[in-house]
């Protein structure tokens with residue numbers, strides 16, 4: 001089936017992959033003010049629960065400053081911007097999603113204090129961003145239940161602006177919203193594409209736009225992608241009263257304990273350069289569980305609900321990338337920052353599509369709710385997508401064949 005674009009009709013957009021990016025883009029492209037502009041079709045090889053996606057496994061920490069100890073300034077800036085955008089995006093969904101912005105607490109046991117100092121040194125602070133050094137009393141003021149442990153924390157840091165959300169509530173709420181908006185969703189359907197031609201169920205269909213959000217599944221078209229293994233444990237711990245995510249300094253990787261609703265905690269995550277998809281190893285399980293028990297003895301009687309391993313889709317520089325090639329866009333390389341960056345990445349994708357379409361029409365100003373500079377395009381622009389103006393964020397949007 002070949003459907004050439006007619007300007008008076010909505011653009012037909014195929015979204016490949018209904019993990020985090022795919023679902024968010026489907027919802028963003030069908031928001032009220034765009035409903036007449038895009039006709040979205042979603043494809044995923046999985047069912048609507050998305051158990052095989054990285055999105056399903058994640059802890060969904062929204063910690064731009066804490067992540068900056070390892071990640072670039074660009075990721076930190078996009079993360080900060082995304083944190084501001086999340087509440088507004090969640091408002092548009094059909095079911096509530098747990099979202100919290102009460103800061104992160106960073107702790108170290110005495111013997112690991114050097115890691116805490118090193119972590120603090122590596123934070124890419126800007127604009128007098130506040131990082132509070134905490135002593136025992138200040139730690140216990142923030143999290144009173146830590147006062148009753150057999151071992152006290154003498155040193156910590158508080159990063160007040162950080163947040164988290166519940167990834168599984170988000171995925172369900174996105175699925176419900178997609179259903180209510182009658183967006184066509186081909187479940188259990190593996191897809192490939194050549195440019196804007198989508199191949200599925202032994203047929204091929206041309207769309208006005210194809211957005212490839214298949215995470216690691218896009219390896220067929222991007223050989224630079226690699227998986228980075230992460231192991232996560234979910235527990236129910238009614239005896240643990242922590243009100244915000246806690247990161248514990250650890251010689252191999254910082255371990256976080258993220259409290260969700262109803263005394264559910266996500267404990268994660270290992271970061272291993274391997275595409276091993278087996279279930280978690282005993283070593284990782286011991287590290288994660290002993291770490292959380294060393295923070296709070298209430299974990300002793302916790303029920304282990306799940307131990308899982310998955311792969312984060314990463315590019316060689318561990319940075320996300322939006323690659324535009326004609327009418328096809330690939331959004332990938334979200335690595336360990338998918339939730340942290342998703343709202344900004346969605347905005348940037350929408351901007352790429354709208355700029356290109358606007359270039360076909362008379363003058364129009366693009367609005368950008370992230371508060372980023374508006375872009376003026378005029379009909380004098382060529383209609384080729386390579387004419388899209390420079391991206392808002394350095395090196396995020398790349399044009400193939402330029």
Ligand SMILES: Cc1cc2nc3c(=O)[nH]c(=O)nc-3n(C[C@H](O)[C@H](O)[C@H](O)COP(=O)(O)OP(=O)(O)OC[C@H]3O[C@@H](n4cnc5c(N)ncnc54)[C@H](O)[C@@H]3O)c2cc1C
Nearest residue numbers: 017019021045054055060061191215217230337338339340
């Ligand atoms: C252990 C772990 C912990 C994490 N913790 C955090 C965190 O705390 N904070 C944070 O910001 N990020 C975190 N992340 C990262 C985050 O989960 C990812 O960056 C994000 O999910 C990537 O989104 P995506 O949409 O690109 O890929 P995915 O969410 O993996 O979705 C890809 C989708 O494409 C589908 N697909 C693949 N191939 C095909 C095909 N051929 N045809 C049809 N469909 C296909 C898959 O079924 C899947 O549904 C974590 C990840 C892991 C693994």
